[in-house]
Amino acid sequence: MSLGQQVANNLPFLRRYARALTGSQSTGDAFVRATLEAALADEDLRASLDGGRIPLYRAFNKVWSSAYLDPDATQSGGGEHEAGAQSRLGAITPLNRQALLLTTLEDFSAAQAGMIMDLETSEIEALVAEAISEIDREQATSVLIIEDEPLISMQLEDLVNSIGHEVCGTAATRTQAREAVEEKMPGLVLADIQLADGSSGLDAVDDILAISKVPVIFITAYPERLLTGDRPEPTYLVTKPFQEQSVRAAISQALFFKSSRPLD
Incomplete structure (x- = not known):
């Protein structure tokens, strides 16, 4: 299977993850596009994608992490919901939500999520526990x-x-x-x-x-x-x-971003 076909097969699921992570179709899709653009511009990164879902999500994670560290890079002009989502993200460390979504919605193991996020398996497990604790307080x-x-x-x-x-x-x-x-x-x-x-x-x-x-x-x-x-x-x-954990995580993200919206 060609690299292009591998990426195309996994792209719908990366879009799902990106949208759940950002709370927005437009913002999530923008991060996915940025990932593909980065892969086209970087020969080593493009070569690394020839290995299925994990390398693709790992490349996405690099783009996401870079944008999170540079808040100006996340401003896409996507409207009130996107602005509220970015404001909410800026108030917390998103790693725990990311680990939860990877291991539930995307069905990666803790070890695979660790490969994507450059963390140890034990660190992923701790982040997931922290995210679940947050959900319980919602x-x-x-x-x-x-x-x-x-x-x-x-x-x-x-x-x-x-x-x-x-x-x-x-x-x-x-x-x-x-x-x-x-x-x-x-x-x-x-x-x-x-x-x-x-x-x-x-x-x-x-x-x-x-x-x-x-x-x-x-x-x-x-x-x-x-x-x-x-x-x-x-x-x-x-x-x-x-x-059930996938539905639980999706509910958590939906309510998480709902609370970030400005009052009408």
Whole structure:
């Protein structure tokens, strides 16, 4: 397989990681583009990518770390949400969130995450524990679950409740989602893409976002279909079948950046 094909195959998942890490599609995609541009300009870096996901994420990490150390480099002019996200990032050390996302959302082992971040396995494990501790201190919110598979919906309900949030409603169709929002506007939405009556979770979420700027996490078996970079796309995306830690980490990031937004 050519280097270009290797990178292309892994690019959708790097976009997912970058968006979750930054809390923004535009900012995350900008970091991915910067990584590819750096690889084109540096022969050694480009050669290092010939080895699958770990070298690609490692190259991304170098770009991300460099921009974090130089706050001016992160200002992309992407609007209020991006400005709020950068302000929030500037107030903490992001390493713990990065380690958590790598080992949950991206399913790397602690040792692999250590290779990406240039840290020892024990350091990654400590950072993940620190991030989980932060999650446990986060303010609770209400969650709407849009999912047509009853067992998955129940699993998500149990997970949401176990980390201190309240399920304010469940829906298996776009119509049910509309009705649930009329009863109570959630603070967070977990949504499947394909719903029971053939309706779309994307359309159901569009209905909600037309009323309120609530953070949304999509849970789908085909994330690469929504991660082309060609159009407005979800910032938070979890792959089915999911690990509970992956959903937990995505919820944490979504609420983390929600709290960074300026009040309207």
